[in-house]
Amino acid sequence: RWNAHGHLEYLGRADQQIKLRGFRIEPGEIETVLLKEPSVRQAAVVIREDRPGDKRLVAYLVPAAGRHIDTEDMRRHAAAALPEYMLPSGYVALDALPLTTNGKLDRRALPQPNPDDHPANGRAPRTPAEEILCSLYADTLHLPSTTIDDNFFHRGGHSLLATRLISRIRSIWDTKTTIRDLFQHPTPALLAEHIALGSGGNANPFEAVLPIRTAPEGPAGARDGTEPAPLFCVHPVSGISWGYAGLLRHIGEDRPIIGLQARQLTEPHCRPASIADVADDYLASIRQVQPHGPYHLLGWSFGGIVAHAIAARLERLGEEVALLGLLDAYPLPDGFEARPTTGGDVLAGLLGESPAEATLRCADGPPDVQEIAQLVRDRAPGLGELDGPQATAVVEATIANLDIRLRYVPELAYGGDMVFFNATGTPAPLGGAEAWALYVDGRIEEVDIDCKHAEMTDPGPLRAIGEVLDGQLRSARR
Numbered sequence: 051r052w053n054a055h056g057h058l059e060y061l062g063r064a065d066q067q068i069k070l071r072g073f074r075i076e077p078g079e080i081e082t083v084l085l086k087e088p089s090v091r092q093a094a095v096v097i098r099e100d101r102p103g104d105k106r107l108v109a110y111l112v113p114a115a116g117r118h119i120d121t122e123d124m125r126r127h128a129a130a131a132l133p134e135y136m137l138p139s140g141y142v143a144l145d146a147l148p149l150t151t152n153g154k155l156d157r158r159a160l161p162q163p164n165p166d167d168h169p170a171n172g173r174a175p176r177t178p179a180e181e182i183l184c185s186l187y188a189d190t191l192h193l194p195s196t197t198i199d200d201n202f203f204h205r206g207g208h209s210l211l212a213t214r215l216i217s218r219i220r221s222i223w224d225t226k227t228t229i230r231d232l233f234q235h236p237t238p239a240l241l242a243e244h245i246a247l248g249s250g251g252n253a254n255p256f257e258a259v260l261p262i263r264t265a266p267e268g269p270a271g272a273r274d275g276t277e278p279a280p281l282f283c284v285h286p287v288s289g290i291s292w293g294y295a296g297l298l299r300h301i302g303e304d305r306p307i308i309g310l311q312a313r314q315l316t317e318p319h320c321r322p323a324s325i326a327d328v329a330d331d332y333l334a335s336i337r338q339v340q341p342h343g344p345y346h347l348l349g350w351s352f353g354g355i356v357a358h359a360i361a362a363r364l365e366r367l368g369e370e371v372a373l374l375g376l377l378d379a380y381p382l383p384d385g386f387e388a389r390p391t392t393g394g395d396v397l398a399g400l401l402g403e404s405p406a407e408a409t410l411r412c413a414d415g416p417p418d419v420q421e422i423a424q425l426v427r428d429r430a431p432g433l434g435e436l437d438g439p440q441a442t443a444v445v446e447a448t449i450a451n452l453d454i455r456l457r458y459v460p461e462l463a464y465g466g467d468m469v470f471f472n473a474t475g476t477p478a479p480l481g482g483a484e485a486w487a488l489y490v491d492g493r494i495e496e497v498d499i500d501c502k503h504a505e506m507t508d509p510g511p512l513r514a515i516g517e518v519l520d521g522q523l524r525s526a527r528r
Contacts (some may be wrong), residue, residue, distance in 0.1 A: 055467050068097050073106070074510070075136055083131045084109055087124060089117040092147055094155055095138060098162070107194070108163050109138040112146055119143035120221065124410040135206070135513065139194065151354035155242060173198050173239070179246060182222060183238035190215045198239040202232060204299050208509050209292040212241050213433070229292055233262050250486030256316050256443065259335050260309035263298055280306035280370075281346045283334055284353030285359070287399040287455065288416045289315050289447035290433075293350070293507035300516025308339060310353075312447040325458040329359035336360070344372035346481075346523060350506055352451050354379020355458065358489065371466050372526035375519060377506045378473040380485050381460055388457040393417040396448050400433070419445050448449075460489045467492035469522060471515055475502035 064476035077095040084093040092112035099105045109128075113119045121141040128137050140163035148159035180198045187196040191205050202212065212229050219227050225245050232335050235241040265277055281301065283294040292308025298307065310332050313320045322328045336345065336399050345364055349357030354376035361371045393412030400422070410425065412418040423441040426433050433444065468490050470483035478485075483496040497518055501511040 080107070080109070080128070080132060080136055080138065083128060084111065084124065086131075087127045089110075089114055089119055089123075090101050091117075094147055096157055096158070096160060098140075104138060106163075106194075107136070107138040108140040108142065108160075110142050110144055110147060110160055112144055116491070133513075135509075137207075164362075175238070177242065179242040180238050183219075183242050186199060186215060186218050186222075187238055190218070192390055196238065198242075199237055201236045203236055203295055205519070206299075206509070208296040209513070212292070212295060229295075230255040230257070230260060233260075233295065234264070254316060255292070256311060256440070258311055258313045259314065259339065259382065260311055262291070262295055262307040263305070265304070265306045278302065278305045278523065279344055279346055280308045280340060281348060281373075281519070282308050282310060282357075284310045284332065284338075284347070284349035284357045285312060286350045287352040287448050287451045288433075288444055289451060290444065291353075294348075296507055296509055296512035297516045297519070300513055301520045301523065310335065312451065314447045314450055315443050318443065318446065322454055324454050325355060325359055326461065328356050328454070329363060332356060333360050333363050343370035344526065345369060346373040346526070347371065347374075348375040348377070348519070349379060350377035351379050351503065352460070353377075355381070355455065358460060358464055358468075358486075359462065361466065362460075362464040365465055366462065371464075373519075373522050374464065374466060374468045374524070375471065376468060377471045377485075377515065378476070378478075378503050379487060380478070382458065383485070386456075391449060391452045391456065393422060395452055396422055396445060399448050399452060400444070401429055402502070417445070417449050419449070463489050463491055465491045467495070469495045469497060469518065471497050471499050471506070471518075473501050473503045473506055473511075474498050475500065475505070 051061060053059050068077065072186070077097075080095045081093040084090055084095070089116040090111050094110045095107065096108055097105055098108050109124070110120050115212060119141070121143070124141050125137075142161060142163050144161075148156040150156045175184050175198055184196050184200075187200060187202060187205070188194065190211050191202070191207060193205065196205065202215070207215070209229070212232050216227055216229055216232060219225065223245055227241075227245060230242060232241065235244040252484055262283070265280075281297075282290055283297075285291040286293070287314025291311050294307060301307065312322075313331060314322070320333075322515050343364065345361075347357040347361055349355070353501055357374060357376065358379075361374045364371050393410050393416070394414060396417045397410055397413070409419065412421060419442055423438065423445045426445060427436055427438075427441050433441065436444065468486065470486065472478060472482050486494060497515075499506065499511050499514055501508065505511055506515070
């Protein structure tokens with residue numbers, strides 16, 4: 051509206067669309083689902099923040115005449131029709147919805163939900179360790195409570211929250227539990243048992259082949275032809291594949307997801323000489339897990355360049371590549387002139403597109419590994435819990451990957467189809483996916499993702515990416 055001074059005032063969205071933990075949500079869609087339950091006459095869904103920083107969806111329900119609202123039945127009804135990010139965390143039964151004098155919903159008059167209102171479809175803690183872990187899960191995920199059967203990644207966890215959880219676990223127990231342990235033991239029950247056995251820390255989160263999710267039965271690769279083949283995810287320039295953990299809640303639970311990480315992280319002397327060498331190395335690792343196709347490959351940025359090279363090699367070997375997905379990855383444009391990697395390049399690759407180079411002494415010169423490592427620990431999302439040697443290894447791997455990335459032109463064309471995810475918030479070179487026309491003979495399907503390049507593995511973008519990938523994987527399986 052225009053005010054008396056001729057200035058335009060923004061009042062909000064007319065459609066009530068909200069954003070919660072990176073997801074855009076239309077409350078009316080949730081209300082429509084809730085109203086299909088016969089016991090409900092009226093429904094209103096709002097977002098509340100009764101504790102600072104703890105935003106939750108809450109459903110207010112008015113029962114039909116002669117009926118009673120059973121919150122557990124409502125949870126089951128909603129869960130059968132809605133994705134997890136749209137499920138209300140609280141349900142409040144009211145005799146009537148409060149209205150303003152204009153007959154609209156009076157949101158201010160809606161009562162605060164009972165903080166103990168939570169799903170009861172899991173077991174309660176049986177031991178002090180499980181009770182502590184349930185509390186840590188709930189606090190980290192901003193949930194009122196969790197059960198010992200709640201999967202961290204299915205309840206909204208991702209790599210950034212996982213590193214925070216691991217840090218808190220280490221502050222309580224004398225354990226070296228890592229994010230890889232959380233991938234393999236994602237519930238409080240499984241993780242408590244893992245810690246009690248004293249096995250925490252045996253799984254190196256930097257290993258070249260990182261099982262983000264293994265097959266339900268037996269090791270990935272030992273299949274009888276009916277189980278889905280793994281999705282292999284190639285790391286970005288940092289060398290770490292933890293960010294792909296956000297796909298777990300969006301891709302079928304029987305699909306193994308395996309991250310490929312920079313070998314240099316665990317073997318410092320294995321500095322790659324070229325993208326071709328990296329592709330050959332990762333191809334060997336992939337075939338140890340899965341000897342024959344069909345193969346499914348995904349890569350973000352630097353990882354997309356490597357995934358394309360792997361796909362071309364598999365094709366030359368006569369193997370089928372059923373899926374090649376690239377997350378905002380581009381080949382170098384014609385006429386690109388390589389230059390030495392600077393400290394600013396490295397910091398930008400690790401922190402995103404706003405590295406605040408003014409605070410970096412080596413911004414315009416050769417990278418200072420220790421200076422950048424300290425900034426990474428202070429500022430990099432998801433990497434703040436690294437110790438000194440780990441941060442140093444990540445910086446050194448990033449430098450090596452940038453050096454080979456900035457002088458690589460694809461040597462082999464890939465004959466199959468490709469799905470390309472374009473980060474619309476970052477300007478794309480050469481018209482987006484068309485940059486791959488010289489190197490992909492099949493069809494290129496371009497999918498726009500509403501985010502910046504550095505945000506591709508944030509929860510919201512990964513939801514959109516995961517939905518497309520899950521559809522592609524299911525189609526390939528059929």
